Amino acid sequence: MNFFERVEEACAAFVERAFANMFPSDLEPAQIARKLVATMEARTKQSAEGAVAPGHYEVYVHADDYQRLEAHRAYLEAEWCALLADVAERVGIVFETPPRIELLEGDGMVAGAVEIATDGARGHGGFTLRVLGGVTSEPQYRIGGAARVGRSPESDVHLPDPSVSRNHALFDVQNGALVVHDAGSTNGTYVNQERIDTAVLKPGDVVSFGKAALRVEEA
Numbered sequence: 001m002n003f004f005e006r007v008e009e010a011c012a013a014f015v016e017r018a019f020a021n022m023f024p025s026d027l028e029p030a031q032i033a034r035k036l037v038a039t040m041e042a043r044t045k046q047s048a049e050g051a052v053a054p055g056h057y058e059v060y061v062h063a064d065d066y067q068r069l070e071a072h073r074a075y076l077e078a079e080w081c082a083l084l085a086d087v088a089e090r091v092g093i094v095f096e097t098p099p100r101i102e103l104l105e106g107d108g109m110v111a112g113a114v115e116i117a118t119d120g121a122r123g124h125g126g127f128t129l130r131v132l133g134g135v136t137s138e139p140q141y142r143i144g145g146a147a148r149v150g151r152s153p154e155s156d157v158h159l160p161d162p163s164v165s166r167n168h169a170l171f172d173v174q175n176g177a178l179v180v181h182d183a184g185s186t187n188g189t190y191v192n193q194e195r196i197d198t199a200v201l202k203p204g205d206v207v208s209f210g211k212a213a214l215r216v217e218e219a
Contacts, residue, residue: 028065028069028112029069029072029076029079031114032059032061032076032080032114033079033080033083034148034154035114035116035145035146035147035156036057036059036080036083036084036101036116037083037084037087038146038147038148038156038170038172039057039116039118039145039146039172040053040054040057040084040087040088040093041146041170042146042170042171042172042174042179042181043118043146043172043174044093049094050092050093050094051091051092051093051094052093052094052095052096053084053088053093053094053095053096054095054096054118054119055095055096055097055098055099055100056097056099056100056101056102056118056120057080057084057099057100057101057102057116057117057118058101058102058104058116058117058118058120058122059080059101059102059103059104059114059115059116060104060105060106060109060114060115060116060117060122061103061104061105061106061109061113061114062105062106062109062110062111062112062113063105063109064111065111065112066103066104066105066106069103070103073103076103077101077102077103080101081099081100081101084099084101085099106122113144114145115144115145116145116146126142126143126144126145126173126219127142127143127144127173127178127201127203127216127217127218127219128140128141128142128143128216128217128218128219129141129142129143129157129171129207129214129215129216129217130214130215130217131212131213131214132206132213132214132215133211133212133213134159134161134163134164134209134210134211134212134213135159135160135161135211135212136158136159136160136161136212137158137160138158141156141157141214142219143156143157143171143173143178143219144173144219145172145173146170146171146172146173147170147171147172148167148169148170148171148183149164149168149169149170149171149183149209150164150165150166150167150168150169150183151164151165151166151168152166152167155167155168156171157171157214159209159210159212161210161211161212162210163187163209163210163211163212164185164187164209164210164211164212165183165184165185165186165187165209165210167183167185168182168183168185168189168209168210169181169182169183169185169189169209170183177200177201177202178200178201178202178216179198179199179200179201180196180198180199180201180207181197181198182196182197182198185209185210187209187210189207189208189209190207190208190209191205191206191207191208192205192206193206193208201216202216203216203217203218204216204217
């Protein structure tokens with residue numbers, strides 16, 4: 001089991017335990033939890049001390065979503081922190097600072113959207129992935145931060161194609177650029193027909209996961 005698979009396994013077990021009973025008909029807190037883990041995963045850096053992740057995470061949501069979640073804010077922030085700590089311990093990640101998460105109201109956001117910042121500042125406006133081929137129900141995907149790609153229905157970019165691994169790759173927006181990381185997939189991740197482990201993308205690039213192909217565009 002590779003690093004990405006171990007992260008997903010740890011995340012799935014914790015999310016089910018922490019949110020299934022309190023939010024049985026509202027998956028948003030669990031979705032935010034998964035996006036936090038994906039952000040930690042994407043922004044973990046290798047150093048002399050090992051794998052090091054940011055400690056501070058700001059979760060921005062639309063005003064309506066914030067009002068709905070505010071009553072549970074202390075619980076959610078504590079559970080999200082516990083999730084990151086639990087996953088980090090299982091896969092050998094250490095934090096730059098003790099993990100801290102803030103739920104905040106974000107300006108100019110669409111209801112249901114989530115943005116996560118790790119440097120105290122909200123980032124780039126995002127990118128669009130235009131679907132060119134493969135099995136998917138969506139014509140395009142908006143990427144504003146860390147996003148999982150795979151056959152799993154819980155993926156942010158859901159590609160239900162047999163040629164795509166359940167947990168295939170990971171996108172992230174870092175320093176205004178879109179980055180893609182292969183997650184140890186069976187058939188590999190390709191950028192402009194060249195197999196990669198990690199690549200910084202630019203508008204016009206075509207990223208392929210198995211038979212699925214997506215073109216990078218500015219949002």
